[in-house]
Amino acid sequence: MKIVAADVLVTSPGRNFVTLKVTTEDGLTGLGDATLNGRELSVASYLSDHVVPLLLGRDARNIEDAWQFLYRSAYWRRGPVTMSAISAVDSALWDIKAKAAGMPLYQLLGGASRRGIRAYGHASGRDLEQLFDSMRHHLELGFRAIRVQTSVPSLNAVYGVPATPATKGENGHYEPAQRGPLPAEEDWDTRAYLRHIPGVFEAVRNAFGPELPLLHDGHHRMTPIEAARLGKALEPYDLFWLEDCTPAENQEALRLVRQHTTTPLAIGEVFNTVWDYQTLIREQLIDYVRSSVTHAGGITPMRKLMDFAAQYQVKSGMHGATDISPVGMAAALHLDLAIHNFGIQEYMPHNELTNEVFRQTFTFQDGYLHPGDQPGLGVELDEKAAAQFPYQAAYLPFSRLKDGTIHDW
């Protein structure tokens, strides 16, 4: 099953996506998501300049071998660009293998461990009234778990809250990357944030009752002791998880947070290998793994990571923001369905244009996602439609403190 072509497709139906399409000599095709938000063209170049020439002529069936070859032969290991590129190859080869077998990918991964995949959506608001509207809207859409983000008094622009609220029924989900030549500047004040957030969760619990699973994303902004304080303050409101409470580089930080709070912790959307989790999982410092198939090197290493995590009762909570393309989302859903230690799946629906370019078979019903039963991943890329939306430069924002110091965004 020789690989005869590998094409890198960059398209921007509302936002940028990078997709690898691998074709075999018998005409089978497989897709892989290689989207790295705000740095898309570096992965496209890594693939087309350095990986595609290595794929031509290889046997598409040997996925583990392809992964090890791309990882080890590069010599320069890890990093988001390298790992997103390897992810795309790995997913595309799994797509091909499952199509050749005539099965949806989850069957090759061991079959379904559950009927559906519980997903959480993103509610947000500049104030409580907008937040509650957004929460009710998500409940109407069927979500049975909701991430809560709000503005903070004294701050102009905060992660997770769109400048203008989504109107009801419109698919106006928060999209942090903005088109244009320069990144947008946001402001930050951790003390103001820490004073504000517990009251928001108290109000949400009072309004929506004790049952609804609630999540919150700290987006890498706190020191360990600040994160510990927030986790403790949120305990009465029974969060499903507190995400990315401290920046990603320092696994030891979570030890300090963990000593102080029983609020469950999730981390890792910006991690890209199992090594980033070694201490966190072995010492049981976290409860949920946030990596996506798209950024952690593909289905092959994500399966290994989740099996390692299972030994410590750590569960999955895969990243599913809109910068994970429908191809990356489908790959996540097949894995979510197959693994035993599934926790929850993040789900931000893509816009209509994206869904026209990427034809999908996955479904969202009554709060549960399902990858569908088409052979392979179940996503096809309409290349004609994709070509109508050329790449447009877009950056993620950055933050500054009141005195101008750059802070973690």
Ligand code: EZ4
């Ligand atoms: O900021 O995907 O939990 N979700 C997130 C996302 C990330 C974006 C970055 O590309 O933190 O909104």
Ligand code: CO
């Ligand atoms: Co996050």
